[in-house]
Amino acid sequence: MGRQLDLLQGTLDVMILKAISLGPLHGYGVLLRIQQISGDQLEIQQGSLYLALFRLEHQGLIASEWGESENNRKAKFYKLTAAGRKKLQTETANWNRMAEVMASILGRKQEEV
């Protein structure tokens, strides 16, 4: 596997929203799910992850409650709120548009200009 990619500014929040949209997760689970769905291409720093979770909860995009983990340990689980789901849809649409625009710009050849 090649070198892991650096996170683009502002993408961690939307990745967390996406990971949680697939089902409630604890912080460590969020980290593992992002790494799993990115094919281990991304490495998330724990400090950034918990700061982002705190921020998203503060913004009302995710909610948390204490529960029991798969190994019967007490863990804090995060789930998406209605506002978070809406935000994820908007951000996904924006990201897809941006990706199309970038692909179009970067794929342009001289004779096409």
Place this chain on the structure above:
Amino acid sequence: MSAATRLHTWWKALAHRSTLESEMEAELRFHIESYAADLVRNGLKPEEAMRLVQHMNERLHLYYEASKIFNALVMAGLLAIFYRRQKWYFGEHAVTSFYFLSFTLLLTIVKWPLWLALGAPVQSASAYILSLIFLLIALPYLWVTLRQLHGEGPWKTAAKSVLVYGGTQLTIIVTTLVSFGLAVLHTVLVR
């Protein structure tokens, strides 16, 4: 995103700081122990896993400890204002106290960038609000004490004292306000 949620988290940070901190500690502990268990499952020797996890644990807790030490020093500086207010005049005590306050000011300036660089959340903003309240209470005390000490007489000396202490206090207040504002911006707006 609702204002109610934001208010709720701020209130939790202000009024239930210890609960919030213990929850964060528990969350980080769970993270670290899960990570250690995964490492062992993936074939790492338990001792090696413990070493890695210990390293991670130290990093995660660094900002907690740094925050507590800095807060304690800043608060000690503020308490000194009350304790020594009867002795505050432009002389030996003033110079000592001035250096002490300058030191706490330096810590105030250093704390936030260091803290944010370490990726800390802003739940300890409550300590800053308290510091600010203490500082604002201290200012009139200083003026009254100076008037008592110097009477109506050496206005020049009194003015110098006010300038030195007032300037120091004002700098601390401004720094506190700016760093608090930056911290709020960092948490709420910056992604």
